[in-house]
Each structure stands twice: as C-alpha cells, then as structure tokens.
Amino acid sequence: MFLNKIYGYCRISTKSQSIERQIQNILKEYPGAKIYQEVFTGTTIERKEWTKLKKVIKPGDTIVFDSVSRMSRNADEGISEYMELLEKDINLIFLKEGYIDTEVYQEQLKANDNIQTDDTDLNETIMKGIREYLKRLATKQIRIAFEQSEKEVQDLRERTKEGLRVAQRNGSQVGRLKGDTFETKKAKEAKEKILKYSKHFGGYMQDTELLKEILNISRNSYYKYKKELQEAYARGELKIVKTKKEW
Template identity: 55%
Template sequence: MEYGYARISTAKQNIERQIRNIQLSYPNAHIVKEIFTGTKIQSRKELDKLLKLVKEGDTIIFDSVSRMSRNAEEGFKLYQELYHKGIELVFLKEPHINTATYKNALESNIQMTGTNVDFILEGINQYLMALAKEQIRLAFEQAEKEVQDLHQRTKEGIETARLNGKQIGQKKGARLIVKKAAPAKEQIRKYNKDFGGQLNNQETWELIGISKMTFYKYKREIMEEMAE
C-alpha cells in the first residue's frame, strides 16, 4: 500500500502543492493530510495514525524530508525504526536518502575473501554503512536548521520593524479591519472541527493567527450565516 503524507504548518501554506507532487510520481497513493504548527513528531495526530496503520512492504511518500520531521534527532530515529520494520520511505526532493537507496548501500557490501585482506574490506564496509547513515542524518539536520533560520529571520524582522516605529500586532482597543474577516472565516470553516476540519478551537485560532475573542466572534457569525 502506498501512502502520501502532506503537511502544512501555517494557514498561508498550500497543501495542494505537496499532494500534486506526490500524485505526479505515485498516482495511486492514499493521501494523508496534516495541519500542524509544531516540530515534534509525537504531536502529529494524522502521522501517528499512519504510523500505526502501515505494515511491512508499505510505502510512505513525502514531498521532502522536512514534511516527515524538522527535528533532526527525532526524524533520524523514526527513519531507522520504519526502515527496520520494512517500511519503504520516499523523499521526492531528497531521493538520495530513500530507504531503497539506503538499503542498497548496506547490502552492496564487499565480499570477504577469506584472506588477510579481509580486515581491510571489513573496514571499507563499515565506512560505507556509516556514510549512508550520515547522509540521512544530515538531511534531517538541514531541515531543522531551515526552521531555526526562519524563526530567527522572523524575530529579526519584527525587531527591525519595532525599532523603526512600526506597530507590531493589533493596538489595544483597535477594531479589526473588516476585509480581514472574510479570509479568517474561510480558514475557520476549513480547519475547525465544528465545520468538518481537523483542529480544535485553540489550534484553529493559533494557526490562523487571531485572538481567542476574535475567533469566537467569527465562529458565531459563521453559524449565524449558516442558519440564515
């Protein structure tokens, strides 16, 4: 069975791009969608369900290694666990760390000769295995670094704007601009559980980036609109 796992971490991202990339190479893959705002694997509900579902011989396709994990230690650990369970992992943007590539590297050991040179050949085999593992670890470390760099750039941008006298966030007592209400409501309809989505109330307002009070105001207005 082939499964495609697509994840976005903000409402501004488009999950359809990942799905399109997966289906282009694996048109029969069953797509699993995740709306997630953190970095730890354990908090990803849909991924947790998928990991319990897959069995030996199944394949999980990711658009990139960062969709599996942006935490290097956890990602590398999960990769090894799935590999040893016989689960095929495919990373469309990093095919050099696909489990098939990794398996080939481990299985293409230089055969022993039964002579005194075997200790040299054994050393070469160990080096090849270590090199393959290091390539996988580096891919996850790069994904984690990209997240850290993004957070740092965002932090620096906010600080620069503040020093330049720009208002950061909404002023106390200020009214929300009406034109922002429509896209926020659309995202509530899309992601909130009460309208068929995956997220609870708090997860929804955190994902969209609005206050708790504004969320409930918009939610009430949506329900009133639907009742009309």
C-alpha cells in the same frame, strides 16, 4: 492482489502554525496519498497519528514527508525511526531532502550485489560490511539533513524577528489591529461559491459535490470557510438569499 499504498505524514509544533502547506506539497507530488496529520509539541506524550500510521503500514508501502524534520523532533529520534522503517521494507520519501530517500539507500545496496567470489562465507562477510557502511553513511546524511532543516527554521525565525525590530524602529504598525481581519482573494472567491452552491446556504449541492466539482481547495479549508460563514450568519452579518438550482 494487494497494491502498495502511499501515505503522507504532516506535523506542526503549535496550533498557531498552518499544516496546509505540507499537505499541498505532498498531494501535488502524490495525489492519491492518504494524509495523517497532527499537532505535536514538547508537552505531548505521544504522537497519536504517527502511531496509527505505523500500525497500518505494510512492507512495500510508502510514507511521504514534506521534510525530514516532520518525521521526528530531533536527529537521534529521526535516525531511529528511519532505520526501523527501513528494516520493515517501508519506502520513505522526503520532498526537500531526496538524497536520503530509502530508495537511494536500496539502489546503493543493489549496486553492490554483483560483488561475488567463489567463497560463500566471504560473500556474506563482504555484503555485511557493505550494508554496515551504507547504514552508517545514511545515518550521517540523515543527521546532516536534520541539522540543515533546523538551521533553516532558526534562520527564518531570526529574519522574522529582525524584520519586526526594523519595522518597530521605523514606527510601522506590526501585525493587525485588534478586531481587524484579512482575507485572501482565493478565500473570498471560495466563500462566494460556497454561499451560491451549498445546500446549507440555499444552494443545491452537498459538501462532497461542491468540493469535487466546483472548488479547488482542501477539505480543511472548505469546512473552515463554511464555519466562518455560519458564524457570520449567526451574528447577523450575512444575509442568505434562497436560490433555485441552476440549469
């Protein structure tokens, strides 16, 4: 017996953006989801990870998105993708726009299954009409969801720009000085544990063990911190003390 699978799809538009928030939002609700992620810009011809995901999904499987805007670049493309996957019996879940989840569409369809007459042809005509109505309604709701999502992004950009303009008018330093770095408390604590326990820095634990048993961070963050530590060591900024396994 094959179990239906849950996938998560995350997308960012520029390499300067962070995809981590999308991943964490999906894994928080669906810890077992297999994540597909990619950077997709207007200059990119094909969304390779999205294409891979569409090739492996089977009827009954589920794809989770942080937002409908992550499924595609615009409403027309999003509606096309939505309807194509719906026809293939793929469940679509949007964490920020749950009202357009395919489950909502299917529930509305089932609610009308009890509309029956003695005329089989009439029943078929009625159900065809209901399906068409719900399809149009879903299309309208998806377009509204895209427009709202795009407006939120634009509003955020405008607020950010206005904040920068205000700071500049007030003579404040905008951004960090060249060569200046900022490290969060969580990142600092994670690096300290990597230095203490990782075999690569004199500890006794493999990467997978360390991630599973000690750290509460994503794989991407782990390897990012590890790379930064290795680079700091290569520059002579980090001294590694060999330690014995703690009992």
